[in-house]
């Protein structure tokens with residue numbers, strides 16, 4: 122039990138903090154709806170039986186008060202409808218609020234440096250976690266907590282109502298409902314757990330394989346591996362179907378247990394109430410009341426049964442999303458000393474999966490407005506320094522103080538979305554006029570004007586529909602929307618032809634203005650305008666050359682020509 126609570130703790134924390142009151146209100150209204158339904162059924166049964174009996178004798182027929190019970194029945198019927206309506210409004214509002222808070226918190230947690238990189242390597246898993254885990258947590262409230270509360274309240278209310286007829290009957294019905302309910306829900310949740318966990322893992326595998334098949338079709342076809350990939354998919358699918366079958370059987374068994382409870386318990390209560398009636402303590406209407414209250418009290422168990430089936434999946438989701446939920450805020454970096462854009466002091470950098478650090482004891486100060494080029498052989502750690510300054514790779518030792526930055530990554534990152542939306546990732550509030558201005562600065566104005574839908578043009582996966590040069594210019598325009606004092610540029614013109622690359626660089630320099638820039642590069646054209654060249658090597662900065670010095674020219678000459 123303690124472990125279950127620990128798994129759900131981050132989620133329950135968010136639950137209470139976001140829409141806790143509404144969620145409790147919704148649960149209370151759900152319980153009230155159940156109570157009203159029970160009272161309506163019980164009182165109606167009592168009323169119909171009592172009026173039938175009263176009508177048999179003229180004296181009682183005249184004396185029988187039909188107004189009070191029928192008014193109460195109307196009150197319960199209207200009250201039940203109103204409570205149900207209120208419950209739907211409140212629970213839906215609360216659930217949507219909770220979902221919004223959950224997604225926001227998860228996105229923030231997953232965009233933390235380590236988590237973001239780990240998930241980026243497994244996009245299928247990220248997709249699954251974003252959708253299935255959130256959906257599973259969404260069911261905790263509506264399918265587990267609300268039915269649990271409603272069942273408890275209904276069981277208690279039935280016990281108390283029947284205790285007025287006979288205390289022993291009340292206690293017995295309460296005990297049977299509690300024991301059977303707990304037992305069936307417990308056994309269902311327990312026996313469904315292995316199949317549910319296997320199913321969750323298999324759906325993840327199935328999605329990953331489908332994505333592999335779709336995105337790697339050409340390579341698989343050329344290697345003659347399409348049949349093997351299809352067979353692997355079919356196998357996972359068959360296993361998934363077997364898990365579904367097992368879960369269906371568990372659900373059917375739980376349904377049978379619930380059906381037996383709903384049939385046997387009212388029958389036993391009928392016999393017991395009839396015996397009490399024979400003793401003269403209650404009349405036939407009392408027997409009808411006891412029977413119908415018992416029948417109504419077994420109803421909420423159907424919802425609890427479904428909740429028990431979903432419980433293992435929800436627990437797994439809570440366990441998997443817990444760390445991201447706890448990691449609520451972006452780490453806010455310290456500002457550098459006045460006049461500086463970035464300061465690294467004795468920094469050690471190491472990637473999670475790497476055995477040894479890439480860079481050790483790295484110290485560097487970047488002045489405001491200074492242009493620095495980081496050069497050195499492939500794999501020496503240039504991108505890692507950029508990642509560290511962008512807050513994407515926290516140092517394992519030393520300190521990093523850096524002003525607000527914007528980064529142009531080595532790979533052009535565009536998304537299947539509109540041009541406008543792709544640009545707005547850089548500045549969510551940017552107006553169309555601002556976007557057209559940066560597109561013009563990036564050299565894309567005429568191309569955008571020629572597009573029939575302009576900024577509304579939809580891009581394909583990864584920005585398909587644009588040439589490599591156009592895609593790079595678009596990411597450049599996005600960078601230009603970020604009005605920050607330091608730009609981090611990772612091989613900004615790699616892969617572009619010489620003419621396009623020179624044009625992009627010229628526009629980049631013009632747009633940078635008084636900003637500081639740090640450019641990781643192998644190519645001469647990207648480094649030649651720098652104020653300082655830093656050569657990385659041997660796990661640190663091997664040499665530093667100021668513009669105009671002989672070392673600067675020699676280092677430039679070692680770089681790849683255009």
Ligand SMILES: Nc1ncnc2c1ncn2[C@@H]1O[C@H](COP(=O)(O)OP(=O)(O)OP(=O)(O)O)[C@@H](O)[C@H]1O
Pocket residue numbers: 238472473474475479497498499500501502503504505506641
């Ligand atoms: N996520 C990662 N996990 C483990 N090791 C990594 C990771 N990213 C990079 N590395 C390793 O860290 C080292 C430095 O990589 P980095 O990308 O910083 O080099 P680079 O100088 O920018 O190389 P290039 O010029 O080829 O882009 C490399 O040996 C690389 O294999």
